[in-house]
Every structure is written in C-alpha cells, then in structure tokens.
Amino acid sequence: MPNETVQPIKFYQTGTLTVGNRLLDPEKRTVQASGERTNAITSGHRACQGCGEALGARYALDAAMRATGNRVVAVNATGCLEVFTTPYPETAWQLPWLHSLFGNAAAVASGVAAAMRAKGRPEVRVIAQGGDGGTTDIGFGCLSGMFERNDDVLYICYDNEAYMNTGVQRSSATPPAARTATTPAVGDKPGNVFGTGKNLPLIAMAHGIPYVATASVADLRDLEAKVQKAMTIRGARYIHVFVPCPLGWGSASQDTIKLARLAIESGLFPVFEAEYGEVVRSRAIRRKVPVEDYLKPQRRFAHLFKAGKPDVDRIARLQAVADANIKRFNLLRPDGDA
Amino acid sequence: MLKQIEGSQAMAEAIGLCRPEVICAYPITPQTHIVEGLGAMVKDGRLKGCEYLNVESEFAALSVAIGSSAAGARTYTATASQGLLFMLEAVYNASGLGLPIVMTLGNRAIGAPINIWNDHSDAMAARDAGWIMLFAESNQEAVDLHIQAFRLAEELSVPVMVCVDGFILTHAVERLDIPSQEQVDAFLPPFEPVQVLDPADPISIGAMVGPEAFTEVRYLAHHKQMTALDRIPELAADFAAAFGREAGGLLKSYRLDDAETVVLAMGSVMGTIKDVIDDMRADGARIGGVSLCSFRPFPIGPVREALQNAKRVVVVEKDLAVGLGGVVAANVRMAMRVFDVPVCTVIAGLGGRSIPKTSLRRTFEAAARNELEGLHFLDLNWDVVNRELERAGEKRRSGPVAENILKDLGLIMHKVM
Amino acid sequence: MFQVRIHGRGGQGVVTGAEMLSVAAFLEGKHAQAFPSFGSERMGAPVVSYCRIDDREIRLREPILVPDALIIQDPTLLNSVDVFQGLPDSGYILINSARGFAELGLGEYITRFQASRVCCIGATDMALRHVGRPVPNAALLGGFAAITGLIKLESVNEAILETFPGKVGAGNVAAAAAAFDAVKAH
Ligand SMILES: Cc1ncc(C[n+]2csc(CCOP(=O)(O)OP(=O)(O)O)c2C)c(N)n1
Ligand code: SF4
Ligand SMILES: [Mg+2]
Numbered sequence: 018m019p020n021e022t023v024q025p026i027k028f029y030q031t032g033t034l035t036v037g038n039r040l041l042d043p044e045k046r047t048v049q050a051s052g053e054r055t056n057a058i059t060s061g062h063r064a065c066q067g068c069g070e071a072l073g074a075r076y077a078l079d080a081a082m083r084a085t086g087n088r089v090v091a092v093n094a095t096g097c098l099e100v101f102t103t104p105y106p107e108t109a110w111q112l113p114w115l116h117s118l119f120g121n122a123a124a125v126a127s128g129v130a131a132a133m134r135a136k137g138r139p140e141v142r143v144i145a146q147g148g149d150g151g152t153t154d155i156g157f158g159c160l161s162g163m164f165e166r167n168d169d170v171l172y173i174c175y176d177n178e179a180y181m182n183t184g185v186q187r188s189s190a191t192p193p194a195a196r197t198a199t200t201p202a203v204g205d206k207p208g209n210v211f212g213t214g215k216n217l218p219l220i221a222m223a224h225g226i227p228y229v230a231t232a233s234v235a236d237l238r239d240l241e242a243k244v245q246k247a248m249t250i251r252g253a254r255y256i257h258v259f260v261p262c263p264l265g266w267g268s269a270s271q272d273t274i275k276l277a278r279l280a281i282e283s284g285l286f287p288v289f290e291a292e293y294g295e296v297v298r299s300r301a302i303r304r305k306v307p308v309e310d311y312l313k314p315q316r317r318f319a320h321l322f323k324a325g326k327p328d329v330d331r332i333a334r335l336q337a338v339a340d341a342n343i344k345r346f347n348l349l350r351p352d353g354d355a
Numbered sequence: 356m357l358k359q360i361e362g363s364q365a366m367a368e369a370i371g372l373c374r375p376e377v378i379c380a381y382p383i384t385p386q387t388h389i390v391e392g393l394g395a396m397v398k399d400g401r402l403k404g405c406e407y408l409n410v411e412s413e414f415a416a417l418s419v420a421i422g423s424s425a426a427g428a429r430t431y432t433a434t435a436s437q438g439l440l441f442m443l444e445a446v447y448n449a450s451g452l453g454l455p456i457v458m459t460l461g462n463r464a465i466g467a468p469i470n471i472w473n474d475h476s477d478a479m480a481a482r483d484a485g486w487i488m489l490f491a492e493s494n495q496e497a498v499d500l501h502i503q504a505f506r507l508a509e510e511l512s513v514p515v516m517v518c519v520d521g522f523i524l525t526h527a528v529e530r531l532d533i534p535s536q537e538q539v540d541a542f543l544p545p546f547e548p549v550q551v552l553d554p555a556d557p558i559s560i561g562a563m564v565g566p567e568a569f570t571e572v573r574y575l576a577h578h579k580q581m582t583a584l585d586r587i588p589e590l591a592a593d594f595a596a597a598f599g600r601e602a603g604g605l606l607k608s609y610r611l612d613d614a615e616t617v618v619l620a621m622g623s624v625m626g627t628i629k630d631v632i633d634d635m636r637a638d639g640a641r642i643g644g645v646s647l648c649s650f651r652p653f654p655i656g657p658v659r660e661a662l663q664n665a666k667r668v669v670v671v672e673k674d675l676a677v678g679l680g681g682v683v684a685a686n687v688r689m690a691m692r693v694f695d696v697p698v699c700t701v702i703a704g705l706g707g708r709s710i711p712k713t714s715l716r717r718t719f720e721a722a723a724r725n726e727l728e729g730l731h732f733l734d735l736n737w738d739v740v741n742r743e744l745e746r747a748g749e750k751r752r753s754g755p756v757a758e759n760i761l762k763d764l765g766l767i768m769h770k771v772m
Numbered sequence: 773m774f775q776v777r778i779h780g781r782g783g784q785g786v787v788t789g790a791e792m793l794s795v796a797a798f799l800e801g802k803h804a805q806a807f808p809s810f811g812s813e814r815m816g817a818p819v820v821s822y823c824r825i826d827d828r829e830i831r832l833r834e835p836i837l838v839p840d841a842l843i844i845q846d847p848t849l850l851n852s853v854d855v856f857q858g859l860p861d862s863g864y865i866l867i868n869s870a871r872g873f874a875e876l877g878l879g880e881y882i883t884r885f886q887a888s889r890v891c892c893i894g895a896t897d898m899a900l901r902h903v904g905r906p907v908p909n910a911a912l913l914g915g916f917a918a919i920t921g922l923i924k925l926e927s928v929n930e931a932i933l934e935t936f937p938g939k940v941g942a943g944n945v946a947a948a949a950a951a952f953d954a955v956k957a958h
Contacts, residue, residue, distance in 0.1 A: 090426065359795045627834055
C-alpha cells in the first residue's frame with residue numbers, strides 16, 4: 018500500500034472488514050462518497066450481483082479518469098467485463114471504449130497510443146483491460162510485446178481465476194484444486210492440478226517495465242492509489258487486480274469483499290508494487306488467517322471439505338503456497354506496511 | 356518521376372507519399388522490403404508525423420492497426436502467407452469494425468509444405484473477410500493502387516488489401532513512375548474518420564451484437580462493397596485524370612473484340628498472358644483477355660459484360676480450393692450462369708511454379724479446340740504424382756508426401772528454375 | 773527484347789548485378805526488368821538472376837528460359853548447375869575465370885558459338901585489385917558492355933555509382949573499366 022494511505026494508528030475494524038470513510042481525513046477518503054466522483058461505468062451494466070470485476074473496473078477506470086482529467090481511452094479484451102458493460106443499445110462506458118478481440122487488447126491499446134502520439138495528443142492516455150484468460154493466456158503474446166516495447170499503456174488484468182464469460186473454464190490463473198468446468202471435482206484428485214499456472218505480475222516485472230502492482234477489490238482505496246500513480250508514469254504499466262466472481266467461485270454475492278480480504282490475509286494473494294523489476298512495497302498481513310477460512314466459503318473448493326474426510330493433504334499444499342508467498346514478499350512483519 | 360526501382364521500394368515510396376500516421380508490421384518474405392523501406396523513411400525523417408511499430412506477430416501488427424485506425428490515424432500494414440493466416444481473426448475484426456486500414460499482401464503460398472514463393476492462396480484464405488481486395492497487374496499498378504486504396508478505404512470506411520505478387524513484383528527492379536507529393540496530396544484528402552476514439556466525445560465501439568441486428572450489420576458491410584463497385588471505377592478515372600495513366604478499376608479487357616477464347620486472370624501473370632495473346636493473335640487466333648483487379652467486391656456485372664461474346668472462358672488462377680478447383684473460376688461461373696459457355700479453370704503457378712508462355716499457349720490452344728478439361732493443372736508433373744500414388748498404394752507407412760517427392764526430384768540435376 | 777541470365781553464388785552480388793544492368797539500360801532510356809531467382813538461398817548456394825531489356829514496356833513475367841546472354845559469376849557452378857540451359861548458338865557467354873574455356877572443360881562446347889561472343893575474364897581478380905573484395909558483379913557488367921555492345925560503359929558506371937556511392941563505387945567503376953578493356957583486347 019502506498020505510503021500516503023498508511024493509517025496513522027494501527028486500526029483494524031472487525032465485523033465489517035472495511036475502514037469507514039468517516040474515520041479518515043477528508044483528503045484520504047475514497048471518492049465514492051463524493052457527488053462529484055467521475056463515473057467510468059454507469060449503472061445499467063449486466064454483471065452478476067457481487068461481481069468483483071465490475072467493482073474493480075469501475076474503481077480503476079474512475080481513478081484513471083480523475084488522474085487524467087477524463088482524457089482516457091479504454092481498450093477491452095473479450096470477456097465478462099466486455100459483455101456485461103455493453104448490452105447495446107446501452108453501454109455502461111462513459112469514456113471512449115473499444116473492444117476488438119479476446120487476445121489482442123494490449124496491441125490494440127499500443128495502436129491507440131501510437132495514434133495519439135502521431136496526432137500530437139500525448140495527453141490522451143490509454144488503458145487496456147482484460148480478464149485473467151485474456152491476459153495470462155490468449156493475450157499473453159500481445160501483452161509481452163507491449164511490455165517489451167515499453168508502449169505507453171496501462172494494462173489492467175481483472176483476475177477472477179478462470180474463463181468466466183464462457184462458463185468457468187480453467188485458465189493459467191486458476192489456482193490448484195479449484196473446480197472449474199474443465200477441471201471438474203471428480204476422481205481422486207478433484208479440481209485443478211498442483212504445480213501449474215503462471216504468475217503474471219512476476220512475469221511483467223521480468224520485462225523491467227516502470228511499474229507493476231497487484232491490488233484487490235478488498236482495498237479499493239489502494240487500487241485507486243495505484244491506478245492514479247500508474248497514470249503519472251509513462252511507458253508500459255501493469256496492475257493485476259484480484260476480483261472474486263460469485264458465479265464462478267460458488268460464493269455468496271455479499272462475500273466478494275470478504276473473500277478478497279481473506280485471500281490477502283491468508284497470503285494466497287500478495288499485494289505489492291514493483292518498479293523496474295524490483296519489488297518496492299508490499300502490504301503486510303494484518304492478521305494471518307489459515308487458508309481454510311478463505312477456501313471454505315467457495316463451492317469451487319467444496320471437494321476439499323467433504324463431510325467426514327477433509328482433504329488435509331491438499332489443503333496443506335495450498336497452505337504451503339500461501340506460506341511461500343508470505344516468505345517471498347515478507348508479508349508477516351511486525352511493522353505493518355513497508 | 357521515372358525511376359529504375361524495386362517494386363517494394365516503389366510501393367514504400369508511394370505509401371509514404373500517402374502520409375500514413377501509424378505503420379505496424381511483422382516481417383515475412385516477400386513483404387519485408389516494403390516495410391523495411393517504410394521503416395527507414397520514418398527513422399531518417401523522410402516520413403514525418405508517422406509512428407512505426409515493430410511488433411511480435413502479425414496478429415499484433417493488425418491489432419495495433421485496429422487501435423490506431425479507431426483512434427483516427429491513417430494506418431498501414433503489410434503481410435503475406437502465414438502472416439495473413441496468423442492475423443486472420445483481426446482481419447475479420449478490422450473489416451467488421453469498418454476501419455479503413457490499408458494492407459499490402461505480398462502474395463505467397465501457404466504451407467504445409469512451407470513455401471516462400473508466389474501464389475494467391477493467402478488472399479483466397481481471406482477472400483470473404485470483408486476487405487476490398489485489389490490485385491496489381493504490374494509494379495506500376497501496385498504503386499498506383501496503394502494511393503487509390505487509401506482514398507477508397509477512407510471514403511467508405513472499409514479496409515483495403517492491395518495484393519501484389521510476391522517476388523515476381525515485390526522483388527523486380529523496373530522502370531516506374533513515382534508520383535510527386537503534390538500530386539498525391541491533391542488526390543488524397545486527409546483522413547476524416549466516421550468513428551473515432553476521442554475523450555471529448557466518448558463512444559463505445561465493438562459491442563456485442565445479437566441476432567436482432569447482426570444480419571443488418573452484415574448486410575451493410577455487403578452494401579459498402581456494392582458501393583465500392585461504383586467507386587472503384589470512378590476513383591480509377593479520377594486517378595487517370597490526375598496522374599495521366601490508367602490503374603485500378605474493376606477489370607481491364609485486352610483485345611476482346613471478336614475474341615472467342617477469353618482468358619481471365621488476376622495479378623502479374625496477366626502480363627505474360629497478354630504476350631501470349633499477342634503471339635496467338637499474330638497467328639490468327641481469336642483470343643483476348645480480362646485482367647481482374649477487384650476480386651472483392653467481385654464485379655459480377657462487368658465480368659459478365661466483358662465475357663458475354665466469348666465462346667469459352669479460361670480462368671488462369673494461382674490458387675486451389677482443394678476438393679473443388681479454382682476459386683476465381685467459381686466466381687466467374689457465377690457471373691456467367693446466364694450464358695451457356697464453358698469456363699475452364701487452369702491452376703497455375705502454385706508455390707512459385709513458373710508460368711511459361713509456351714505452357715500457356717499450349718493450354719489456350721487446347722481450349723480453342725474445346726479440348727481443355729474443366730479443371731487443368733498447368734505443367735503438372737504426372738510422373739512425380741503417379742510415383743507417389745504408387746508408393747502410397749504399396750505400403751501403409753509410405754512416409755511424408757512432400758519429402759518423398761523431393762527425394763524423387765533430388766535425383767534430377769539442379770535446373771535453372 | 774534482350775534477355776540476360778546471371779549465374780553465381782549467394783554473396784557474389786548476383787542479384788545486384790542484374791539490378792545494376794537494368795539501371796544502366798534505364799539510363800539509356802530503355803525498359804528493363806531485373807529480378808532474382810526468388811530463392812531462400814544462403815551464402816554460397818547457387819543463385820540466378822535475370823535482366824530483360826527492351827525498347828517497350830516489358831510485361832512478361834516468366835523466368836528467362838531462352839537467354840540471349842549468360843553471365844557466369846562462378847565457374848564452379850559449371851559442374852553442378854545446367855547453366856547453359858536454353859542458350860541458343862547465337863548467344864553470348866561471359867565467364868568469370870582467369871582460365872580459358874579449354875581449362876574449364878568447355879573447349880569443345882564453346883565452338884558452336886561465335887568466337888566474338890564468348891569470353892572468360894578474371895573479374896574476381898579485378899574486383900580484388902580495385903575494390904578489395906571478391907565481388908565480381910560490377911566488373912562483369914563492364915565486360916558485358918564490351919562483349920555485347922548493348923549498353924555503354926558509361927551507363928554501367930553510372931549504374932554502379934548509383935548502387936555504390938563513394939570509394940566502393942569508384943573501385944567498382946575501375947574494375948568495370950578493366951574488364952571492359954580486357955574483353956576488348958580479347
Ligand atoms: C479467439 C477466441 N477464443 C475463445 C473465445 C471465447 N472466449 C470469450 S471470453 C472467454 C473467457 C474470458 O475469460 P477471462 O479473460 O478470464 O475473462 P472473464 O470472463 O473471466 O472476466 C473465452 C474463452 C474468444 N472470444 N475468442
Ligand atoms: S460471471 Fe463472474 S465475472 Fe462474470 S459478471 Fe458474473 S460475477 Fe462478474
Ligand atoms: Mg477470468
């Protein structure tokens with residue numbers, strides 16, 4: 018979490034799991050409370066109730082619009098976000114928006130940025146966005162190319178850990194053991210296999226681009242701050258946002274924020290920032306929770322908790338994944354954020 | 356200005372004169388010289404106000420082009436063969452979105468077996484993708500068509516593919532007339548997009564369209580191409596008036612008066628065919644030709660009109676719809692369905708097989724005697740074919756066809772061609 | 773129409789040779805069409821290039837099957853490639869070799885051609901002497917101008933300088949002149 022959002026007092030509100038705006042200084046309050054807030058995505062989109070992706074995209078693009086005085090063009094990969102925001106004749110987008118294909122958002126955005134340069138309008142900034150599938154799998158080539166050329170594009174990945182738009186199939190961001198339509202909970206090793214998948218934030222960092230960050234809908238203020246910061250930087254930038262999907266995960270609509278929070282607090286989703294390939298900041302876990310707390314409320318992991326015979330081995334392996342993250346990013350620190 | 360110049364370099368100069376604002380391409384033989392030429396022009400400052408992007412694939416190249424065109428920049432790219440297939444999803448997308456991108460296709464065969472030489476298989480693989488497809492007969496026409504292509508594309512807001520025979524045109528050094536900047540500026544107005552990504556006037560482009568409107572959207576794409584049937588000849592006439600030479604148009608006839616046998620073809624082979632027609636005419640044959648420039652839209656009416664007095668039509672084409680025959684011939688037959696006239700297909704020049712005058716003449720003479728079969732493969736080596744068929748009949752694991760044939764042919768001394 | 777076929781190996785400037793020849797013809801107001809054998813040949817592999825010269829527009833796109841003249845940049849090709857394919861008895865032959873036809877094993881074959889139309893010159897040596905690199909293409913064009921009389925040496929020189937500005941160009945022009953003289957003396 019960026020320094021300016023560090024809370025002056027160690028503070029953890031139990032129960033609601035959120036920090037109330039009214040407890041913060043006015044300039045630090047999230048702008049959701051303001052009548053003048055920009056609105057990249059208006060109401061009227063068709064996302065499921067509790068959709069983390071809708072929430073994440075709205076906050077991210079609102080922040081980008083604020084940071085640029087509304088001079089933003091968004092390019093969208095095919096996926097849930099694209100489909101649920103443009104149920105024509107309605108469109109939820111209040112900014113210029115282009116959807117081309119599933120696997121080319123990064124390249125299309127490079128093209129928009131090039132056009133703006135050629136047209137002498139470098140103040141118009143470009144954001145590409147896609148789901149985890151459009152980012153880590155089919156769009157990976159274009160994304161890596163955009164990174165490598167250091168094109169002036171902010172790419173935002175909304176990671177809901179599967180191909181949701183087509184009915185919850187496995188992607189390379191699907192976690193081990195998770196049930197999807199293509200990793201069904203059958204056989205003696207139900208769900209997605211262990212030892213697969215890729216970590217896109219780390220891959221992005223390996224390109225040496227100016228800015229890489231992870232964020233979560235559990236902390237919208239942090240997401241906004243990161244987008245805002247990204248908009249002050251020129252060149253290729255990448256933000257990977259953790260967005261629970263009630264439909265795909267089999268979780269309750271009202272649990273989206275809670276699950277996102279638990280993913281952070283268990284260590285399964287490390288929240289950090291990196292500049293030019295080096296991690297510069299990470300968000301410490303305030304109160305570590307066992308992975309079970311995160312896994313249990315999700316039906317995609319239900320096979321791990323069969324009545325009478327929980328899959329202790331594989332729960333332990335997931336705990337090991339979380340612990341490895343905690344170690345790698347030094348997430349359990351007495352001093353809190355660093 | 357007259358220059359002795361390589362076709363690719365001449366095209367690069369012509370494209371540069373069109374003042375593109377974004378160029379993005381991925382290298383593939385035989386397109387490379389064109390984009391290298393343009394890259395150098397951007398780098399050394401001859402082509403100002405232009406962004407040149409080197410990307411990681413053809414799919415990215417056309418995707419960048421989609422973004423830049425939607426953002427209102429005049430956009431150019433080029434590819435060939437495998438590259439066109441690799442970007443095919445974006446090819447359809449660009450036309451579906453109505454983005455006036457101009458792309459050169461340095462026509463080349465498609466593998467497997469991998470083959471870098473010229474034919475029209477690549478163009479045919481994208482024939483229904485919604486792009487206007489113009490075929491250049493000569494390098495001069497390639498130069499001129501690019502200038503017309505930008506105007507046509509931007510007027511109609513539709514992408515245009517200029518098809519140029521790989522190597523045969525792209526790598527030939529010839530005497531070409533490169534127009535002046537003033538001439539091109541006078542012919543090609545600045546790009547005024549019909550839709551543009553602009554924060555001052557935010558619009559959404561690329562929404563999902565359901566059954567309630569998809570047919571209408573597709574019809575309008577078709578309608579645009581039907582409009583192009585009128586605009587292409589008008590632009591060609593404008594061009595002729597401004598530049599003092601003919602280029603483009605839907606099709607061009609050659610010595611059709613009293614012709615009983617009419618040969619129709621696209622691209623550079625038409626030059627050779629014209630020489631054959633002259634030779635045969637000198638010997639009293641009643642033969643003429645039609646050079647088809649606009650393959651999409653396919654000018655059914657003008658083709659029918661050009662061929663109406665023919666007793667037989669021979670379509671020479673550099674592609675093969677495996678399992679059917681000739682693609683162009685099938686289209687020509689559609690135009691000719693009102694006449695009782697045989698339309699023969701001659702599949703020629705696949706994978707760069709040379710198309711010699713002697714072979715063409717032999718074939719046209721057979722046609723004139725009504726002895727040409729409906730589907731004829733020019734200069735097909737039956738020995739090679741039969742040997743392989745025999746081999747395949749002898750045993751189950753007869754091995755890879757291409758490699759078997761190469762082994763057979765390797766025993767023959769290296770010939771000039 | 774006059775058709776020239778150039779045989780050599782990748783790296784010997786075979787394609788550039790045909791292109792320079794076409795430029796020389798262009799400079800004399802002629803139509804010319806130069807094109808390579810369109811291969812993906814690497815250094816050292818046999819390559820062919822072509823040049824057609826005519827007073828009117830050239831439409832023909834077939835490779836040159838019946839050449840009026842042959843330029844053979846590398847005599848080692850004689851053993852592996854049918855370089856003489858299609859050449860009529862009236863044709864011209866210019867071979868880059870300091871040795872004679874007899875030594876190349878062509879003593880008998882060459883008798884069917886007019887003696888004034890066939891010639892061996894050591895163009896690689898000339899290039900080494902004047903340019904410092906064993907690229908014989910420009911020198912051979914000087915020889916071609918001399919043996920055929922089809923184009924002027926000055927046009928060849930101008931074409932060379934257009935392709936290679938500066939010192940390399942000057943060296944190649946000198947090599948072309950040396951070859952021209954060598955053929956004339958022959
Ligand atoms: C080339 C191509 N292949 C497959 C699809 C089908 N498809 C559309 S969206 C999608 C999944 C999207 O998943 P993700 O990127 O994770 O976004 P989400 O819907 O989960 O937000 C798939 C497989 C497509 N549109 N294009
Ligand atoms: S399926 Fe998931 S990602 Fe898609 S709209 Fe519903 S909740 Fe959002
Ligand atoms: Mg997803």
